[in-house]
Amino acid sequence: MLRFFTGKKLVIRSHNIEAYRFRDLQRPFWKIYYRYERFVHRKADHNFFITEEDLSYALDNWKLGPQKSSVVTYGVSLDSAILDVKPTLRKRLVEYFKIPHNCTLFLFNGTLNYTPNIDALHVIVYELLPRLRNHRLSFRIFICGKNLSAQWEKVLKEQPELIVTGFVDDISIFMSGTDCSINPVTLGGGIKTKLVEALAYHQTVISTQTGARGISLQLTGAKMKIVPDYDWELFANAMSNFNPYQQGNTPAPFFERYHWPAIVEKALVSLNRL
Incomplete structure (x- = not known):
């Protein structure tokens, strides 16, 4: 209708195949939305x-x-310059939260009332923590994000290895100050922006295949470790074997692909053809 009344071109930027995201979330109307989504994209x-x-x-x-x-x-x-402050920010987190210096610091962040992230919390508590404890790994996992339910807050705070921060004003402190981001997500679509951001902060990322969708291993090299969906034994092994003192920087081709000016320039080429 906007195109009809304004005479302007219709351009859509899709963040997900929404119908299939709704299917994964078990929304009953996903097939109806599928037809609508297909119709709108065909008209664009x-x-x-x-x-x-x-x-x-x-x-x-x-x-x-x-x-x-x-x-x-x-x-x-x-x-x-972010590379220069990483050791300082790690020291700040260790001192503020009274963490032993030999602990490996992991990070999981996101909106915590979003179904894929709630499912990931379940995985962390009931699949990963028991396995990591058996490995006798010295570690902490920071859980950062808003909209955590009271029920889940109680469960998480009962786990001594988890540090629940709630919403943080500056997530960069945690992305720079922790050693590794984990993403045990098996639901949802699109690209996981938190992984792009973590890699931009030169963090190593351990993720499921679904969680890493949209990010090329050819661009990330050893900075992103992919584990098959639902293989929590292998996921815990990857966390246990992670050595924060033997990590390189995120490769330059990653920044060439995910740098905003280059992305905007590519988009303008398509728009100028309309």
Whole structure:
């Protein structure tokens, strides 16, 4: 309707294949939304998708024209100075939360009333913690994010290895000050922006296959370790074997792909063709 009344071109930027995200969340109306989503994208003058996987899906299943579809991913804007402050921020976290210096510091963050993240909390408490304890690993996992239910807050705070911060004003302190981000997420679609941000802070990431969707291993190298969905024994092993003192920086090609100016320039090429 907007295009009809304004005479303007219709451009859509899709963050997920929403119908299938709704399916994973067991929403009863997902098939109706699937038809609506397909209809709207077919009517658009151009469609921007956030991952190559979403683009391929739309081309194959919605029969969109490749000339009317392209990828514009999520980006970051950071300078190299972040490397200089990482040791200082780690020391600050260790001292503030009274953590033994030999502990490996992991981070899980996100909106904590979002179903995929609630499921990940269940995995952390009931799948990963028992295995990590058996490994006798000295560690802490920071849980950062808003909208944590009272029930889950009680469960998390009963675990001595978990540090529940709630919402934090500056997540960069935790992304720089912890050693590794974990993402045991098996639901949802699109690109996990928190992983892009963690890699931009030169953090190593341990993730499920679903959680890492949209991020190329060719760009991240050894900074991103992928574990098959639901293989929690292997996930715990990856955490246990992680050595924070033998970690390199995120490769330069990652920043070339996920740097906002380069992303905007690519988008403008598509828009100028309309």
